[in-house]
Amino acid sequence: MALFHVARYAGPEAAAAEAEAGGRARALLERLQRRARERQQLQEEPGEAAQAAGPAGRRRRRPRRARRRPSGGTPGSKRRKADDEDAGAESSEEAPAASCGAAEAVGPTEAPGGRPPDGACGPPAQSLLLGDFKRTRAPKVQPFLPAWLAEPSCVSRNVTEDLVPIEDVPEVHPDLQRRLRAHGITSFFPVQAAVIPAVLDSAAGGFLVGRGGYRPSDLCVSAPTGSGKTLAFVIPVVQALLQRAVCRVRALVVLPTKELAQQVSKVFNLYTDATPLRVALVTGQKSLAKEQESLVQKTADGFRCLADIVVATPGRLVDHIDQTPGFSLWHLRFLVVDEADRMIDSMHQSWLPRVVAAAFPGEGGPEPFALLQRRQPQVVTAASTCCPQMPLQKLLFSATLTQNPEKLQQLGLYQPRLFSTGLAGRGPSDADGDSGGKYTFPTGLTHHYVPCRLRSKPLVVLHLILDLNFSRVLCFTNSRENSHRLFLLVQAFGGVTVAEFSSRHSPGRRKMILKQFEQGKIQLLISTDATARGIDVRAVQLVVNYDAPQYLRTYVHRAGRTARAGNTGQAFTLLLRVQEKRFLRMLAEAGAPALQRHEVPAELLQPLLPRYEAALSELESAVKEEQRQKEA
Numbered sequence: 121m122a123l124f125h126v127a128r129y130a131g132p133e134a135a136a137a138e139a140e141a142g143g144r145a146r147a148l149l150e151r152l153q154r155r156a157r158e159r160q161q162l163q164e165e166p167g168e169a170a171q172a173a174g175p176a177g178r179r180r181r182r183p184r185r186a187r188r189r190p191s192g193g194t195p196g197s198k199r200r201k202a203d204d205e206d207a208g209a210e211s212s213e214e215a216p217a218a219s220c221g222a223a224e225a226v227g228p229t230e231a232p233g234g235r236p237p238d239g240a241c242g243p244p245a246q247s248l249l250l251g252d253f254k255r256t257r258a259p260k261v262q263p264f265l266p267a268w269l270a271e272p273s274c275v276s277r278n279v280t281e282d283l284v285p286i287e288d289v290p291e292v293h294p295d296l297q298r299r300l301r302a303h304g305i306t307s308f309f310p311v312q313a314a315v316i317p318a319v320l321d322s323a324a325g326g327f328l329v330g331r332g333g334y335r336p337s338d339l340c341v342s343a344p345t346g347s348g349k350t351l352a353f354v355i356p357v358v359q360a361l362l363q364r365a366v367c368r369v370r371a372l373v374v375l376p377t378k379e380l381a382q383q384v385s386k387v388f389n390l391y392t393d394a395t396p397l398r399v400a401l402v403t404g405q406k407s408l409a410k411e412q413e414s415l416v417q418k419t420a421d422g423f424r425c426l427a428d429i430v431v432a433t434p435g436r437l438v439d440h441i442d443q444t445p446g447f448s449l450w451h452l453r454f455l456v457v458d459e460a461d462r463m464i465d466s467m468h469q470s471w472l473p474r475v476v477a478a479a480f481p482g483e484g485g486p487e488p489f490a491l492l493q494r495r496q497p498q499v500v501t502a503a504s505t506c507c508p509q510m511p512l513q514k515l516l517f518s519a520t521l522t523q524n525p526e527k528l529q530q531l532g533l534y535q536p537r538l539f540s541t542g543l544a545g546r547g548p549s550d551a552d553g554d555s556g557g558k559y560t561f562p563t564g565l566t567h568h569y570v571p572c573r574l575r576s577k578p579l580v581v582l583h584l585i586l587d588l589n590f591s592r593v594l595c596f597t598n599s600r601e602n603s604h605r606l607f608l609l610v611q612a613f614g615g616v617t618v619a620e621f622s623s624r625h626s627p628g629r630r631k632m633i634l635k636q637f638e639q640g641k642i643q644l645l646i647s648t649d650a651t652a653r654g655i656d657v658r659a660v661q662l663v664v665n666y667d668a669p670q671y672l673r674t675y676v677h678r679a680g681r682t683a684r685a686g687n688t689g690q691a692f693t694l695l696l697r698v699q700e701k702r703f704l705r706m707l708a709e710a711g712a713p714a715l716q717r718h719e720v721p722a723e724l725l726q727p728l729l730p731r732y733e734a735a736l737s738e739l740e741s742a743v744k745e746e747q748r749q750k751e752a
């Protein structure tokens with residue numbers, strides 16, 4: 121029977137054996153010293169010694185590899201192992217185990233007293249050496265996706281060819297169709313043509329109950345940037361709520377940034393302003409009291425709700441759940457999570473459990489006899505279907521929706537259904553933990569990279585704008601400081617209307633900057649990733665990644681600020697030599713079309729140099745002045 125062998129102190133009985141071993145060690149040492157002397161002699165008189173040694177001299181060299189092994193066996197056993205090596209029986213990585221194996225193969229020659237023979241490797245031949253790990257390559261684990269993720273409803277990403285005329289989607293109310301036409305929309309983009317009917321279908325039985333009394337499926341939508349995801353939820357939510365009689369918060373849209381929330385609330389306003397529906401924006405741009413006034417009104421017998429649709433950032437939403445008297449989510453029917461992957465990342469703020477808790481007052485809640493009092497949904501049974509209650513349906517949207525089931529699980533989705541423009545379940549992992557190889561890019565977007573040195577990066581940006589004549593450029597850096605310094609430098613250089621956008625500025629100032637950029641008053645907007653997601657500025661021709669994005673998702677969103685809604689656009693990434701390999705591999709895994717290498721020869725930058733040098737010294741004094749002011 122094979123035994124485990126752990127080398128340990130054997131007790132006083134082993135003392136004699138140890139003394140014997142000590143004698144053996146001395147003999148071995150002497151032998152080694154003798155050989156060293158011989159070797160030294162050989163080096164001193166190589167010709168003679170080689171002749172004298174003849175073939176035996178050469179033979180003596182061979183067992184050296186075997187000697188390096190930790191066995192320290194008898195000369196006989198050494199020779200056996202050397203023979204095994206010659207025959208190529210074992211690889212060098214497996215040497216320790218192999219030497220034991222070889223001894224086992226020839227059968228152990230026992231010394232008197234049943235001990236292993238001199239120099240036999242430690243444990244008995246039949247035993248298993250603990251910690252004797254062999255280096256074997258672990259098989260790659262392929263992600264196993266749940267069926268809804270692995271088999272999504274596929275949607276085309278081509279928003280120029282696969283348009284669907286709005287009259288071909290009869291589920292959309294004629295009033296809304298008229299309104300869409302009034303805003304210049306005559307056809308739905310593919311994602312809209314697929315998602316709008318699906319959401320409307322789930323509210324077909326009226327928004328108070330799901331179809332047939334069942335709870336509707338939650339929907340997840342993964343489609344490229346600029347593919348019209350906003351209207352894909354605005355239209356069905358507005359249409360479903362048009363039937364409401366009493367104003368209650370029935371739709372809540374949560375977004376990661378103030379600017380995005382503002383943009384989405386604008387779109388809601390476009391489609392609700394001729395209806396009784398009211399939209400409130402709660403992002404912290406106004407004071408809490410002002411926002412409270414837009415949400416609830418105090419009456420003689422309690423509070424009156426003033427908003428049907430609330431568009432919010434998560435932090436401010438939780439503030440209102442906690443601090444606004446009369447703000448209730450008991451009638452919430454739609455919870456829309458835009459930029460869903462980003463919102464999952466912000467889950468540590470616990471905004472979702474707070475929303476769900478506020479939406480389900482539960483047993484003993486403040487309205488115990490309300491007809492449609494909601495409880496946290498339980499398992500569907502015959503009894504539970506007898507007493508239908510208003511469902512809370514989640515709608516998730518993103519251009520980079522995670523396929524990580526563990527992350528998605530945090531959202532507590534119910535029988536989810538995925539609409540996707542990407543191929544499901546392919547590709548290896550992204551650096552941030554999400555699976556890559558599945559994000560899709562707008563068809564009109566071309567990707568370039570510019571190999572350059574750190575010092576010449578600002579010059580390359582100036583060259584792109586001034587020499588290649590791009591009139592609306594969005595340039596991303598990885599930090600506020602980088603944005604600010606690049607802004608100061610370009611400003612000092614002159615000839616370009618430039619602004620910076622980052623958390624250095626107040627929300628009001630940021631709003632104004634975005635407006636001016638949209639109006640074309642700013643040619644170059646230098647920004648942190650604050651504008652990377654969702655911001656929809658028409659006619660951005662060029663996106664420059666001044667600092668290469670670290671993550672694939674960041675690249676997808678940054679580049680997606682151009683080539684929106686079927687337009688064309690270009691994304692240029694400035695890469696240092698050390699960044700090239702990793703970045704190109706990351707994009708290849710993302711399924712991005714091949715990046716075009718765009719060389720900017722030094723001669724092209726040469727004419728810009730004199731002004732650039734002057735701008736650099738201006739920058740230096742500006743930075744010093746800023747530091748002085750900070751310290752004062």
Ligand SMILES: Nc1ncnc2c1ncn2[C@@H]1O[C@H](COP(=O)(O)OP(=O)(O)OP(=O)(O)O)[C@@H](O)[C@H]1O
Binds near residue numbers: 343345518
């Ligand atoms: N059916 C349509 N026809 C014409 N233009 C449209 C249509 N739907 C949306 N658009 C326009 O396309 C642009 C992009 O839409 P939207 O902002 O909804 O994209 P998105 O998919 O949400 O992008 P992102 O992922 O970057 O947030 C907007 O300017 C919008 O007005």
